[in-house]
Amino acid sequence: DADVTQTPRNRITKTGKRIMLECSQTKGHDRMYWYRQDPGLGLRLIYYSFDVKDINKGEISDGYSVSRQAQAKFSLSLESAIPNQTALYFCATSDLSSNQPQHFGDGTRLSIL
């Protein structure tokens, strides 16, 4: 979905480095989400935010932090990257109204050596 932009698209880095993945959206949605996907598996929720002042942990938040800088921006940080955080990371957004679809970016492929 071109309205949800993730940067960078690919990143290779070393163990112990601090990494920030960025997500911006032009859909005007209040809700934003970060997921990770490991090979052969479905997506797992890391963090989500229902508005600028709201941050919630998901299923696998350990080792990650987030920042909701504005309605349109939601960043995911790995404070000290480790190899098992190598994965595909997806950002998503959804409208405030009930049962609205989530719209996903094209993902960031992160490799930690």
Added chain:
Amino acid sequence: DAKTTQPNSMESNEEEPVHLPCNHSTISGTDYIHWYRQLPSQGPEYVIHGLTSNVNNRMASLAIAEDRKSSTLILHRATLRDAAVYYCIPRIGNTPLVFGKGTRLSVIA
């Protein structure tokens, strides 16, 4: 969260209809049934959702069993571009989606 059971993989011939099943026997009365698909090298995309009645849109149809313990996503004429992993997801209101492993659909020309 309601648990779902989907076949790991399915195969279809191009231009044939495809019926993708999903069992969600622990679904609650307020859970909508959402379907998403993930094409290779892309993020998931919304396909369709419904509560009790069958639903149609330009992409697919959703048939929901009367007891709501199962549903079927119907692609009326599969194309090569429909090859993807399809996820069936029961969802309460606007809670974040919880993904299982889905069904990998292969379409044969």
